[in-house]
Amino acid sequence: MPTNGEHPVVHVLWINAGLSCDGDSVALTAAMQPSIEDIVLGVLPGLPKVVFHWPLIDYQNGEEFMEWFWMASRGQLEPFVLVVEGSIPNEQIKSEGYWTGFGNDPKTGQPVTVNEWLDKLAPYATAIVAAGTCATYGGIHAMEGNPTGAMGVPDYLGWSWKSKAGLPVVCVPGCPIQPDNLSETLLYLLNQVAGNAPMIPLDENLRPRWLFDLTVHEGCDRAGFYEQGQFTKEYGTVECLVKIGCWGPVVKCNVPKRGWMAGIGGCPNVGGICIGCTMPGFPDMFMPFMDEPPGAKISSRTVAIYGGLIRSLRSMTLHTVDKETKWRHRGPALTTGYRPTW
């Protein structure tokens, strides 16, 4: 094992072949705090030497690239952090074929499913990061009526799963992830692996607390309009958007405060309704997106007088949308409402 001073080289193995759009890989290239170059070139103090095996930008191809994953599956790559992008389909609901594969099985010549990779790699990983809402909770591909039985990594491995280093699955939701939210979580974990940081603080849905403790509304610069009871009925105005579909009051996400990149962009702060894309209940519990959320009627009417009551009403709604829908699970039955044709 080559080392960099006293620290071993940390490998980051990235599987982008969950049911994904690769939007989290692409978003990571937008990160600047830190940037991917900062991490790879080791320009941050205390950072161990890191080698990425990341399909989006990797120099290597094919078996040469896959061999790192095979080595890891034999316990020959130590330590490594596994990043999973995309939801995990249910491969048990059909007799043959695959919903998604990553590399080939040298024995059969058939694709190795992402599920098989999780089974092979999870025992050896120092940490597993679920990047984006698909990997964390199932996301868009786990929508009602989906044919693949898609679910999140914790649904697949079990919510109480712990790595050999004692880490739960680290979930960084967002559709896609806010770029710096992911790069900063990776930075934290690399520092933890190097012994520079204590256990990463996570909430009950395995999100880093410092990124996901507050709601969209609590960080939204349109909250002043809410307070003044100014609610727009049209898109493209400066007032509060809750009456035209914004779920900000009950969604845990820091985007309005952090912006999308370099403080620019976002959602309700720039005129886009919050559709709850960081939440376990996304997307079903927020659809139809452009309708007023059911809880908004009472809360926006009574806001000024009953602040305390509003907080408790909101926490009830938050509790509901902070849970996944019931059809995201393992097992031979498909319960999404889709009638299999195979």
Added chain:
Amino acid sequence: MTMPSQGPSGKLVEMNWDPITRIVGSLGIYTKIDFEKRKVAECKSTSSIFRGYSVFMKGKDPRDSHFITSRICGICGDNHATCSCYTQNMAYGVKPPHLAEWIVNLGEAAEYMFDHNIFQENLVCVDFCEKMVKETNPGVWERAAKTEAPHAAEHGYRTIGDIMKAVNPIEGDFYREALMMSRLTREMFCLMEGRHVHPSTLYPGGVGTVATVQLFSDYTTRLMRYIDFLKRVVPLHDDLFDFFYQALPGYHEVGQRRILLGCWGSFQDPEVCNFRYADMTNWGRAMFVTPGIIVDGKLVTNDLVQINLGIRILLGSSYYSDWQTDEKFVTHDPLGNPVDGRHPWNQTTIPMPQKRDFDEKYSWVMSPRWYDGKNHLALDTGGGPIARLWSTALSGLVDIGYIKATGKSVVINLPRSASKPEARFEWKIPKWSNTIERDRARSYFQAYAAACALHFVDKALQELRAGRDKTWESFKVPKDAIGCGFTEAVRGVLSHHMVIRGGKIANYHPYPPTPWNASPRDSFGTPGPYEDAIQGQPIFEENPPDKFKGIDIMRTVRSFDPCLPCGVHIYAGGRVIEQVHSPFHFEEKQR
């Protein structure tokens, strides 16, 4: 894993690369190579992922469709969201305010600038970098190091070798500069559409973006910095690509296929476009990138209605059951033209997961084709830019000062910027539809998009200064309606087709560029464009089979800008004669 002990002569060798990296999504390449004749003998194309958008969108609220379809793609999701809003505008009969359309155009222009830039410099160019060329063609590297770059004064690199060094991954200074630039253009995008890559501010009827003076100042200052950068990018790539033609005579045959290009047009002109199907021929021709189908260098049509009616979805080698016995959703278009049963409006997606069998069904990708009345043409997009520039040039309709289409070229005029004087670039219709020309067009189209953006900023400010600052128009979702949208995703043609019944989505079928390019053999046995372009291409790599990297094949595949969240593999079919997987070079990375 078998490896040949010696270079085979007169034998075909099966080689595969799976997954192909430096693209979006999971792609694999399987080829059968004749090392004696130095040619790729055979090739097939297959996909490894199914998600089922058309399946789970059924029964949902039609207004959710742009939020949902954006998630199809993680690098051009906004193209889907835009296309879906176009489709919804048609179905709901709503015309957004002009300012909203200029804002969408500015967002989409930034997307082209960002995406072509990062793909070209950080993903494609690694195949042309010092490290790679040294490993695959040491002779070419020696020559590059000694060859003066003709446009050194413009881009600052003295030799071709210096350019190759500058694009080495992470270490190369141009590689890193381009990556930073891809963030600047994404900031421009976020100004207009809220978030990259799944926008927050796009809606049917317009945008939620608040149009202020500051919005356009923030955009334009960044645009001018990008334009300054572009004045180095275009000559740099001309030098690099021209060098390959000189250093490797015959390199124009790499990735060459018959000229069969499709472009569905991009950037609506709000002064003409009303999103009515009946007027689509007219507003389609007014787009700032002209739609067109080009066969053997000739323009077949630039009429979006004809383009729409000719689309056919074939199955052939993909893992689906046929839907032809199901009911037809749309028998005639709003103009009364009959609509085929294999048209996306009438398609039903019926997944049938099964083992991969290269002699039978081997792909999750279907085979879109364009029916010209006689043949089902396997059109490609060439990764987008080559088809867009070719189509725009031939039609000769675009003339906005910053851009003029001449009938045989496209002239792009860029104003003075921080470190460079005014610049005039001319993209001329090339002799070939091949790997190098697909890549070259990608640099020119960045300049095209930037020049368009200058025009759109002018137009948007005119609206704003006249006090017309509304960016959204209200609408009602009809009980029953149909809609279609056409645009250019970054890597080529994009269409959405929707049928609404009872106020819900009864059918929704998006066709992005990758199914066109990456399709497997269709029901007539016609290979898809990747298969076709790779099959028969020459091999210039100097390495023997046991060290073969397949660089010429990689360059061809990447020239199409594969965007494979819908997943593709390429396989050289037939009997296994000798099987080799790509070789290992572990010493290059620390374990």
